[in-house]
């Protein structure tokens with residue numbers, strides 16, 4: 001089976017087993033490896049999105065009951081969740097693109 005090497009900088013592709021891109025000098029990566037990493041990044045992104053959504057829903061549910069605790073705590077938690085959610089979405093987009101185009 002031929003291993004396809006790809007440059008993540010200029011997108012040069014070759015079937016030769018060389019470590020460096022002849023066009024721009026950047027390190028070449030195995031295309032199937034990039035795809036595998038993309039799959040992992042996509043999975044992690046999906047997990048982050050689901051987790052933040054679940055925790056967000058749990059916090060919202062807890063907040064609907066009268067409880068102790070200041071509202072600034074909730075603001076902090078929501079801020080943190082929003083950050084995790086955005087990071088998850090970003091990883092999802094990045095990973096999907098890596099799988100699709102096999103580049104970083």
Ligand SMILES: [Zn+2]
Pocket residue numbers: 007008009010011012021022023024025026
């Ligand atoms: Zn290159």
